[in-house]
Amino acid sequence: DIQMTQSPSTLSAFVGDRVSITCRASQSITTSLAWYQQKPGKAPKVLISKASSLQSGVPSRFSGSGSGTEFTLTINSLQPDDFASYYCQQYSSYPVTFGQGTRLEIK
């Protein structure tokens, strides 16, 4: 199975900050990676697919990069609505696997 490792597990930041979350795969997944945002008590929402393709309706302050084994989700100019948990997910091979999540908190 492909293991997905996110860092950091928790991130504290101010409104207006630029933050980055890293996701590492245990083997190459080319660009078969998606990012999700989840708020407490709600279902996840897809932000980015194919490592860098921003999904419809997602603000442009979100961006994704990377290929192979290392990927980054960057959020520019954090807004209050962005404080949530974020997960990466690989779909290169079965079983589909998620990272353990990053909780983004207000500082």
Place this chain on the structure above:
Amino acid sequence: EVQLLESGGGLVQPGGSLRLSCAASGFTFSDHYMDWVRQAPRKGLEWVGRIRKKTNDYTTEYAASVKGRFSISRDDSRNSMSLQMNNLKTEDTAVYYCVRVFNGGSQWHLDLWGRGALVTVSS
């Protein structure tokens, strides 16, 4: 409205069985692969399994943690999917999400999620 709605969650004893259902509406259900994803209390997301569409013979994939105990099926005529869970363990306690798979060439993400159904396995 485009939506997925899970039902059938509840409390079950270890070793017991439970069947979750997912009702789809607002889109062509038969065109999509469908997944189940779960989330244990205060934990991360865990993919449970997938069922492909008719043109792929409704074949299935499962996570190792549930293989042999859980079974996914679908009824395209009723726009529904089911998750049959047998020999349940306490570690299966989680919110179970019904999820639509988007397949756009090289993009394979989970683009529509239900609200989730809570399954609690406890004596």
